[in-house]
Structure formats: C-alpha cells, structure tokens
Amino acid sequence: MDSVGILYMVVPCYNEQEVLPETSKRLREKYISLIDRKLISPKSRIVFVNDGSKDDTWNIIKNLHETEPQFFSGVNLSRNCGHQNAVLAGLTAVKDICDMSITMDADLQDDIDTIDNMVEKYNEGFQVVYGVRSARKTDTFFKRFTAESFYKFMNAMGAEVVYNHADFRLMSSRVLQELANYREVNLFLRGLVPLIGFKSCSVYYERAERFAGESKYPLKKMISFAVNGITSFSTKPLKMITNLGIIMSVISICAFIWAFIVKITGLSVHGWSSTMCSIWLIGGLQLFCLGIIGEYIGKIYSEVKQRPRFIIDEFINKNEN
Ligand code: UDP
Ligand code: MG
Numbered sequence: 001m002d003s004v005g006i007l008y009m010v011v012p013c014y015n016e017q018e019v020l021p022e023t024s025k026r027l028r029e030k031y032i033s034l035i036d037r038k039l040i041s042p043k044s045r046i047v048f049v050n051d052g053s054k055d056d057t058w059n060i061i062k063n064l065h066e067t068e069p070q071f072f073s074g075v076n077l078s079r080n081c082g083h084q085n086a087v088l089a090g091l092t093a094v095k096d097i098c099d100m101s102i103t104m105d106a107d108l109q110d111d112i113d114t115i116d117n118m119v120e121k122y123n124e125g126f127q128v129v130y131g132v133r134s135a136r137k138t139d140t141f142f143k144r145f146t147a148e149s150f151y152k153f154m155n156a157m158g159a160e161v162v163y164n165h166a167d168f169r170l171m172s173s174r175v176l177q178e179l180a181n182y183r184e185v186n187l188f189l190r191g192l193v194p195l196i197g198f199k200s201c202s203v204y205y206e207r208a209e210r211f212a213g214e215s216k217y218p219l220k221k222m223i224s225f226a227v228n229g230i231t232s233f234s235t236k237p238l239k240m241i242t243n244l245g246i247i248m249s250v251i252s253i254c255a256f257i258w259a260f261i262v263k264i265t266g267l268s269v270h271g272w273s274s275t276m277c278s279i280w281l282i283g284g285l286q287l288f289c290l291g292i293i294g295e296y297i298g299k300i301y302s303e304v305k306q307r308p309r310f311i312i313d314e315f316i317n318k319n320e321n
Contacts, residue, residue, distance in 0.1 A: 005040060005041060005098075005100050005119075005123075006043045006044050006098045006100075007044040007101070007102065008044065008045050008073075008094040008097070008098035008102075009027060009046045009047060009103075009115075010049060010087060010101055010104075011046065011048050011090075011105070011106050012049045012051055012083055012090065012103075013050055013053060013057050013061070014051040014052070014053055014083070014086070015054060015213070015216070016107065017056045018212035018213040019106055019107050019210075019213055020057060020060045020106065022212070023107075023108055023211070024064050024072065026108065026112055027071075028046070028072075030112050030115055031071055034115070039116070039123070041099075043319060046072050047073045048073075049074075049077065050074065051077055051081060051083070052077055052078070052080030061074040061316075069318040073315070073316055073317035073318075073319075074315075074316045074317075075312055075314070076312070076313040076314040076315075077089055078310075078311040078312075079311075084167075084187040084189055085309050087103050088179075089310040090103070092180060092312075093312060093315050093317075094176075095179075096173075098176075099172065100119070100122050100172050100173065102115060102118060102170045103168065103169060103171075105166075107210045107213065108208065108211040109208050109210055109211075110131060110168040110208075111205040111207075113205075114131055114168070114205040117129075118169075121201055125199060126200060127172040127198035127200060128170065128171055128175055128201075129170040129200065129202070129203055130200065131165060131168035131169055131205055132162065132163070132203070133165070133166075134204040134206055139207065146219060146222060148164070150222060150225075151163050153226060153230075154226060154229055158236035159188075159191050159233035161194070161229070162202065165202070167190065168205075171193070174198070175198055178196050183306070185305075185307065186231075187309060188228055188232050190229070191232065191233040227295065231299055235296075237295075238292065238296065241289045248282070255278070
C-alpha cells in the first residue's frame with residue numbers, strides 16, 4: 001500500500017443514550033492509536049447512525065460532532081428503519097469518501113481491539129473481513145442457545161451465512177460500491193455480503209456483555225429476522241412443501257389400500273378416530289404450507305413496490321483535514 005487508508009466506522013444506534021458516551025470514548029482512543037501507528041489516515045471518522053431513537057441519542061451524536069468533528073460524524077434517519085437498514089444507510093453515506101468501512105453495534109459487545117486485526121487484514125489485501133465470535137461466555141444460556149440455533153437453522157434452510165458472525169465486519173469501498181447495486185428491500189446483510197464475493201477472511205474475538213441498556217433484539221425480533229433471512233435467500237422451504245406433498249400422497253395411497261382391505265374383509269365402520277386425526281393433520285399441514293407460500297408472496301409484494309429502504313434526514317460530516 002502506498003498510503004494509509006481512510007476508515008469510516010458505521011455504528012447504528014437505536015435508543016443508546018446510556019452507552020454512547022462510553023462507546024464514543026473507547027472508539028476515539030482506538031482511532032488515536034490507529035492513526036499514531038499509521039494504520040489508518042487521520043481523515044478517518046466514526047459515524048453514528050441515529051435510527052429514529054426516541055431518547056437523547058441524536059443530541060449526543062450532534063454534540064460529539066460539534067466538539068470533535070475530526071473524530072465523529074453522524075447520520076440521522078427520518079424514522080426507525082431497523083438495524084439492517086440503519087447499517088446500510090450509514091454505509092451508503094460513506095461509500096464514496098472512505099477506503100474501508102467497519103460496521104459495529106453501539107453496545108460494545110464486539111471487541112474493539114479486533115479493529116486492529118481487521119485493518120491489518122485490509123492492508124494485506126482482503127476486501128471483506130468478517131468478525132467471528134469465538135466464545136459467548138457472557139451471553140445467557142438462552143441467548144446463546146437461540147443465537148446458535150439461528151445459525152444452524154439458517155444453514156439447514158439453505159441461507160448460507162458465516163457461522164457466529166453478526167454484522168461486525170470490514171468492507172472495502174469497492175465492496176460497498178457493489179453492495180449499492182443490490183436493491184432488495186428485505187435486507188439481510190449477513191446473507192448478502194458473501195454473495196458479493198471478493199477476497200475475504202475472518203478474524204476471531206470474544207463477545208462481551210452489552211455495556212448498558214437492553215437488547216433491542218428480543219426473541220420475537222430474532223425469529224422474524226431468521227424468517228426474513230431464509231425467505232430472502234433460499235427457496236428450500238418451497239421445495240420442502242413439494243416434498244411434503246409427495247410424501248402425503250404416498251401415505252394417502254397406502255391409507256386408501258388399507259381402507260379398501262378393511263372394507264372387503266368386512267371390518268369397516270370403526271375408524272371414526274382415524275378420520276378425525278387425518279382431517280386435523282391435513283388441515284394443519286395445509287395451513288402451514290399456505291403460510292410459507294404467503295411469506296414469499298408478501299416478500300414479492302414489498303420488493304415490487306421498491307420503496308426506499310431508509311431516508312437520510314441529515315449527514316453531519318466534516319472531511320477536510
Ligand atoms: N439497532 C438499530 N435499530 C433498531 C434496533 C437496533 O439501529 O431498530 C441497533 C442497536 O442500537 C445496536 C445494534 O442495532 O447498536 C444491535 O442491537 P442490540 O444490541 O439490541 O441487539 P443484540 O446484540 O441484543 O442482538
Ligand atoms: Mg447487542
């Protein structure tokens with residue numbers, strides 16, 4: 001590399017007033033050390049994306065920018081668009097002014113020291129560097145179990161994601177330019193980035209506890225996130241419905257033969273319970289399958305409308321120095 005790259009950190013924030021002072025302090029220290037070690041350019045910035053927070057988050061971000069514009073920038077979204085869209089909004093805002101970007105959550109669960117490794121990998125020529133959790137010691141058993149099942153289920157359903165990698169990753173500006181060409185509304189970045197390709201690698205870190213405040217990803221949101229990921233990246237559930245239909249047809253042929261034998265041997269009429277059971281079973285299966293198909297139709301519906309995925313109200317950034 002002839003010159004050191006400009007790094008833009010993108011940090012989505014939704015009601016994060018409790019953690020922002022600490023997050024900004026630690027990221028600032030990290031930036032100073034990276035600049036001192038000539039790993040990144042002094043033109044690098046930390047961009048906090050305010051995802052329609054109801055608390056003081058945006059005021060805190062504005063203050064940070066006003067007092068130290070050489071470190072902090074901010075993007076204000078017009079309303080809450082969700083984590084994935086907030087990340088994309090930040091990346092879109094910085095894609096033409098940086099050489100590399102790192103996305104990270106605001107709650108300090110991702111190890112800040114991993115940033116050094118990511119930047120080193122970028123300097124070695126990698127375009128995408130995934131942050132992968134090596135341990136989840138501090139997560140509760142429930143969170144760990146649900147999160148790990150999430151990755152296994154996703155892969156089993158045909159949506160290939162990097163195991164134990166959340167949205168802590170480095171992407172070069174080249175990758176960001178390509179990412180901008182993916183126009184899907186149902187955004188699932190973890191599935192999308194591997195599709196873009198380019199030379200990529202992983203770095204490992206231990207996931208810490210949330211620094212303060214509560215998780216914005218309760219189980220309900222996690223399930224809908226998984227459903228979104230699967231239906232956006234795989235048609236396997238539709239194939240499973242077809243297979244289920246074939247199996248059910250085979251079973252019903254057997255049942256028919258059985259019923260016929262019972263009839264000619266003169267043992268008929270008992271069988272009320274088996275009739276009832278099959279009605280319930282088939283009814284349930286049909287509803288389930290209709291539901292899966294509906295899920296895909298709903299997705300087509302939101303994709304064809306092509307509504308903007310986020311609206312940036314303001315981007316505060318001073319990049320002259
Ligand atoms: N977040 C966001 N918009 C939302 C929900 C969450 O920008 O609608 C941000 C949040 O501020 C945090 C990150 O996404 O920086 C991850 O959220 P959280 O830590 O609550 O999720 P968890 O780590 O518990 O899965
Ligand atoms: Mg978190």
